Amino acid sequence: MKEEFRLDNQLCFRLYTASRLLTQAYNPLLSAHGLTYPQYLVLLVLWENDAQPVNDIAKRLCLETNTVTPLVQRMEKQGIVTRAKGTNDARQIIVSLTDKGQQLQTALTDVPFAVGGAIACKSLTPETVPALFQTLDDVIAQLKKSLKRDT
Amino acid sequence: MKEEFRLDNQLCFRLYTASRLLTQAYNPLLSAHGLTYPQYLVLLVLWENDAQPVNDIAKRLCLETNTVTPLVQRMEKQGIVTRAKGTNDARQIIVSLTDKGQQLQTALTDVPFAVGGAIACKSLTPETVPALFQTLDDVIAQLKKSLKRDT
DNA sequence: TACTTTTGTATCGCGAACGATATAAATAAC
DNA sequence: GTTATTTATATCGTTCGCGATACAAAAGTA
DSSP: OOOOOGGGGGGHHHHHHHHHHHHHHHHHHHTTTTOOOOHHHHHHHHHHHHHHHHHHHHHHTOOOHHHHHHHHHHHHHTTTTTEEEEESOOOOEEEOOOOOHHHHHHHTTTTHHHHHHHHHHHTTTTHHHHHHHHHHHHHHHHHHHHHHHHH | GGGGGGGGGGGHHHHHHHHHHHHHHHHHHHHHOOOHHHHHHHHHHHHSSSEEEEEHHHHHHHHOOHHHHHHHHHHTTTTTTEEEHHHHHOOOEEEEEOHHHHHHHHHHHTTTHHHHHHHHHTTOOHHHHHHHHHHHHHHHHHHHHHHTTOO
16 A cells, blocks of 8 residues: 555545535535525625626636536525626626625624634644645645646 | 635635645546546545445545445446445445456556646645644544534 | 334435536637 | 637536435344
8 A cells, every 4th residue: 555545645635624524614604594605605705896707706716607607596596696797798797796695794794703613723823824824825826827737 | 894704814715725626636637547536535445445334434534425325336337346235234335446446556656646746836845744734634623523513 | 022213325406516518799810 | 891719608417515314224222
């Protein structure tokens, strides 16, 4: 059994597991408002900048448009966002928050704190978190480059 | 716009993105052999310990059995593993590697190196990686505790 | 022994993710 | 100005991931 194949030596498995479990921690908080985690991400994007085309949302979340399109369509059905043809570019679909979508920000105020509580551990301190963020950002940037190259 | 809602302050979004992109880096290497990343994880588990019940595989990967069952069924169809009723406990399904499943380890020898190359960046050094692993393991352990509590 | 509870898999349904493909609008090339 | 190419979404098919549920085998209890 080669060392490189040991599950405990895999960065990807750790990221995969941490991501899934942390998403699960969000779940009860979000589903109480009829939301999924990816839908919450779309809300975070729109709360920062309302009225964006599908493509911009996808780029911001590093997702493909064929993931974002049905995601946003479901959110439209729930009355959280509206989808309207772009005026400058008729190909674009501009996604905007409805009042309900705006108000969700207030309803979800305590979500970041609740999740922060669920994840709090001695490895996550005001001193270590910035380094962790930096590392993950670096890895993400590097992967974007690598994945772009062999397209 | 509250600071806690900024996408750039979210640990979960970073983990989610890093996990997805790193999985994408595995994809061309694995799909060349008809494998997906979760199937590769099952292989890693079985290469470490062959002939395990579905439940043990699921626990090792922090997945539910209703995710692993169909995953393993697909691998059985591909002739990578076999599924047999347990002898001690007739409820268990013991998943074992076929010859083809064993041989895949040789065929995939260079996967860890190729992925290592795709992800190599200045934030990942022999000095920093252990700390990163430790932090992620800590976060995962903490989340397991938190998620178990409110069941 | 009979009855209840727990445990191990499996099935179902839905929402992601994403590769492949389609379509219309915008842009570039000629 | 017509044709070719690129760009922005959308649709389709497959595989996860997981909550809810079903069911049989095992373990515990009366």
